Amino acid sequence: MDEARHALEPATGDDPWRLALRRLRANRVAIGFGALFAVLLALSLAAPLWAHVAGTTPSRNHLADTIVIDGQRRDVVTEDRVPIGPTWRAKYFLGADGNGRDVAVRLLYGARNSLFIGITATLISVLLAVMLGLLAGYLRGWVDAVVSRALDVVWAFPVLLLGIALGVALARDGLRLGPLSISGGSKWIPTLIIGVVGAVYLARPLRGLVLSLREQDFVEAARAQGAGPLRIMLGELLPNLASTILVFVPLLVANAILLEGALSFLGAGVRPPDPSWGTMIGDGVALLTSAPHLMIVPGVMLVATVLALNVLGDGVRAALDPRAKVRVGR
Amino acid sequence: MLRFIARRLAGMLAVLFAVSVLTFLIFAVIPDGAPEDRMAGPTASPGEVAAVRREWGFDKPLYVQYARTMTKIFTGDVVSYVDRTNVVEEIGRGAPRTFSLAIGAAILWVAGGIALGLFGAARAGRATDRLITVLALIGVSMPVFWLGALASHYLGFEAGIFPDGGYAEIGRHGLLEWLWHLVLPWSVLAVVLIGVYSRVLRSNLLDALHADYVRTARAKGLSEGAVLRRHALPNALIPIVTLWGLDFGAVLGGGAVLTESVFDLQGVGQYFADSVGRLDVPPVLAVTMLGTFFIVAVNTIVDIAYAALDPRIRL
Numbered sequence: 001m002d003e004a005r006h007a008l009e010p011a012t013g014d015d016p017w018r019l020a021l022r023r024l025r026a027n028r029v030a031i032g033f034g035a036l037f038a039v040l041l042a043l044s045l046a047a048p049l050w051a052h053v054a055g056t057t058p059s060r061n062h063l064a065d066t067i068v069i070d071g072q073r074r075d076v077v078t079e080d081r082v083p084i085g086p087t088w089r090a091k092y093f094l095g096a097d098g099n100g101r102d103v104a105v106r107l108l109y110g111a112r113n114s115l116f117i118g119i120t121a122t123l124i125s126v127l128l129a130v131m132l133g134l135l136a137g138y139l140r141g142w143v144d145a146v147v148s149r150a151l152d153v154v155w156a157f158p159v160l161l162l163g164i165a166l167g168v169a170l171a172r173d174g175l176r177l178g179p180l181s182i183s184g185g186s187k188w189i190p191t192l193i194i195g196v197v198g199a200v201y202l203a204r205p206l207r208g209l210v211l212s213l214r215e216q217d218f219v220e221a222a223r224a225q226g227a228g229p230l231r232i233m234l235g236e237l238l239p240n241l242a243s244t245i246l247v248f249v250p251l252l253v254a255n256a257i258l259l260e261g262a263l264s265f266l267g268a269g270v271r272p273p274d275p276s277w278g279t280m281i282g283d284g285v286a287l288l289t290s291a292p293h294l295m296i297v298p299g300v301m302l303v304a305t306v307l308a309l310n311v312l313g314d315g316v317r318a319a320l321d322p323r324a325k326v327r328v329g330r
Numbered sequence: 331m332l333r334f335i336a337r338r339l340a341g342m343l344a345v346l347f348a349v350s351v352l353t354f355l356i357f358a359v360i361p362d363g364a365p366e367d368r369m370a371g372p373t374a375s376p377g378e379v380a381a382v383r384r385e386w387g388f389d390k391p392l393y394v395q396y397a398r399t400m401t402k403i404f405t406g407d408v409v410s411y412v413d414r415t416n417v418v419e420e421i422g423r424g425a426p427r428t429f430s431l432a433i434g435a436a437i438l439w440v441a442g443g444i445a446l447g448l449f450g451a452a453r454a455g456r457a458t459d460r461l462i463t464v465l466a467l468i469g470v471s472m473p474v475f476w477l478g479a480l481a482s483h484y485l486g487f488e489a490g491i492f493p494d495g496g497y498a499e500i501g502r503h504g505l506l507e508w509l510w511h512l513v514l515p516w517s518v519l520a521v522v523l524i525g526v527y528s529r530v531l532r533s534n535l536l537d538a539l540h541a542d543y544v545r546t547a548r549a550k551g552l553s554e555g556a557v558l559r560r561h562a563l564p565n566a567l568i569p570i571v572t573l574w575g576l577d578f579g580a581v582l583g584g585g586a587v588l589t590e591s592v593f594d595l596q597g598v599g600q601y602f603a604d605s606v607g608r609l610d611v612p613p614v615l616a617v618t619m620l621g622t623f624f625i626v627a628v629n630t631i632v633d634i635a636y637a638a639l640d641p642r643i644r645l
Contacts, residue, residue, distance in 0.1 A: 152341070153348045156629070158584030158621035161602060165614055168606045169356055258473055262588055265475045266603060281476050288483045299476040306471035314467070
């Protein structure tokens with residue numbers, strides 16, 4: 001393995017990004033799991049196609065419907081409310097749930113919600129963290145004091161408790177804060193909560209990085225050329241934060257998806273009847289005896305997605321910055 | 331050192347204050363979140379609603395309400411808006427359950443993490459090391475609520491090996507019953523963190539194995555096992571101690587909600603989840619304060635311990 005690694009090491013003066021890319025490409029496991037994540041993402045985008053094939057929508061109930069399998073007519077949901085298991089056909093490919101809704105269709109639409117929230121929340125986290133890290137690290141003084149104390153408070157806040165409290169409180173009537181207006185059932189409520197919470201994990205290391213970068217010669221040179229603070233922050237410092245941000249992104253998405261699952265499971269995330277993996281698992285608990293597929297299917301999807309992101313993130317870290325101490329989530 | 335401790339304690343109080351104000355505000359600014367409407371009931375006349383508002387002081391300015399609620403939390407007089415039970419007593423009832431869960435799980439995850447980390451580092455690059463890495467990553471990716479619900483159902487309800495959720499008090503049901511009810515919750519909570527710990531320890535150990543003092547130990551003719559255990563391990567463990575403190579604080583400070591709910595342990599976290607569902611502000615505020623206290627306190631202790639242990643950190 002050492003020899004293989006040796007062959008990959010650069011001729012002197014090679015572009016560090018190209019080197020990192022080459023290292024990542026050589027890591028077949030990470031690439032494989034990255035591809036798995038891409039497939040899951042593509043499947044979620046194809047949700048309407050499958051809904052068309054299955055001839056239903058994620059939230060349409062089919063309590064009184066029947067389906068013919070191998071010449072036998074069967075209830076989608078029996079009289080004692082036992083839903084049909086996987087049929088491996090277009091209709092009810094993965095079975096139905098307690099309301100006769102098509103699990104496969106809900107799973108794909110749930111993937112849309114879970115992945116949308118995970119990715120969007122991470123974008124919010126990264127934007128916030130970059131802004132706070134740059135401002136606090138470059139301007140120092142009172143700005144740094146305010147930002148650092150605010151981060152301390154969010155850091156000390158019990159994440160799950162905050163998420164549950166906000167999720168439940170805002171779900172009733174939504175949020176109206178100046179120009180920002182979100183309706184009660186909106187996906188943006190869990191997205192914003194998770195995004196803000198996740199920003200802390202990245203903002204602290206970025207601030208530290210900026211503090212050390214601002215003392216270096218290239219920043220001094222830019223300043224001597226008359227560059228203002230904004231230009232230095234965005235033009236000189238930001239590109240140097242890119243590798244750290246990149247290392248965090250897959251792990252932040254993984255953490256966001258897990259947190260969304262937990263909040264939705266507790267009824268503080270995505271609102272029913274809108275599906276997400278967390279709500280589907282929550283719905284499945286009561287029917288675990290008669291219809292175990294209701295819980296196992298979304299759970300396996302959730303684990304596969306988070307695992308794919310964790311392995312990919314591990315590979316990205318090893319390729320970009322093997323020494324980095326990265327920790328997301330608690 | 332004393333000045334450092336004093337500064338950290340002052341910072342701790344400031345953070346607690348900020349968190350309490352924020353939590354109070356979250357519930358104060360919810361549109362239509364006025365508790366008197368819910369408390370008086372859907373059929374109440376405007377006069378009855380007004381009476382409730384006066385009785386509970388909801389007509390006072392926010393800062394007065396905040397000060398009153400906080401005073402009541404600290405004197406132990408705070409009661410639920412919904413059923414008027416004493417919040418501090420309810421928390422006292424749940425606390426032994428939450429502590430039992432957190433302490434047992436913490437022992438399990440640190441022991442498991444160290445064992446797997448040592449094993450992985452000793453066999454770095456071999457098949458067993460790869461297998462441990464894969465298992466650790468799967469563990470890290472597990473949603474606690476899913477794993478817990480499956481374990482409780484299949485090992486508890488169906489197989490009957492373990493109890494089907496619930497908690498047994500030591501005083502009433504004996505040590506064995508208590509242990510029996512907690513084995514599954516402990517394991518489920520620990521699985522996720524064992525993965526984290528084994529990976530951190532493994533990489534710390536591998537770093538340490540390349541350090542000069544380890545080369546010296548090898549040069550003295552020590553066996554590889556002795557080098558690993560007596561020279562590399564103590565240094566690699568320091569970051570684990572920090573991590574352990576932070577995670578323990580986080581589990582006490584709300585991380586246990588999911589495990590408690592899934593296994594119906596009726597601890598503080600579950601009390602919180604139930605109270606939020608009823609928009610019952612006093613318990614939410616009190617539990618959030620308590621959770622924050624644990625997180626901040628453990629953070630402070632870890633910082634102080636670190637400063638005391640590591641001569642390179644100047645205060």
